[in-house]
Amino acid sequence: MIKVLDRLLLFLYTLIIGIGVVFFLVASFGWLPIESAENFVSNLYYEGSTAYPAIAIGLFVLLATCRFFYVSVRRGRGQVPSIDQRTDVGDIRISLETVENLSLKAAGRVRGVKDLKARVSVNDAGLDIVLRAVVDGESSIPELSEEMQRSVKSHIEDITGIPVANVSVFIANVMQSSHTFKSRVE
Structure with a gap:
């Protein structure tokens, strides 16, 4: 408008x-x-x-x-926040949304993780990635968290070539078991 x-x-x-x-x-x-x-x-x-x-x-x-x-x-609002890299051939721009989606993809591969959200920010040391997850409650939360951190860090660094400084995991909740037992009436 x-x-x-x-x-x-x-x-x-x-x-x-x-x-x-x-x-x-x-x-x-x-x-x-x-x-x-x-x-x-x-x-x-x-x-x-x-x-x-x-x-x-x-x-x-x-x-x-x-x-x-x-x-x-005024500063362009249409400009998407991105990470800029210079190579011998030219410039590369990767949007933060792309890194968030890659983080979600990597963390989603971990068994026991149900609902994920990611937020990415950039600092001098590299990328800071914060994951918010809901887990199934069947696996050890510290082990799940460490596996998500390793998976996201290696996936982002392999795909984008950008160093990941920190991956923080916040477990927001545990999914309730979907197994409900119906009482049997005879």
Whole structure:
């Protein structure tokens, strides 16, 4: 929606600037009689019917200029956070979302892990990966956690070539057994 409004604003802005430039060129070449220009300027000073639309157009152009200036200097929201690497052949950019998905894939291979979420951040030492998991409760939680850490660290480093500084595991819950026994009525 904002992009549509910005495009409409840009259209109106260029239309007004274009008309102003044509008027300026016509006056500069002397194709506009001086009396007409003097009458127009006099009407701007003394006639509200001429001054108010000119003020409205001027404020619109000023606001549009401020909006376009803001859009040009703000940091791009469309830019996805990524890890940049330089190689002999060129640059490589890997999004943090890709690393999160690779982490989920590696941790999901560990038997006993049911529900996973990952969050990745970058620091000077490498990647910090935080895993949130729900386990089945049938396996040792410390062993499961260590296996997830090893699996994620080796998988990320093998696939991306980026060093992993830390893999933290948070066990959020234990899944309840889905085996329910029905009572038998005779």
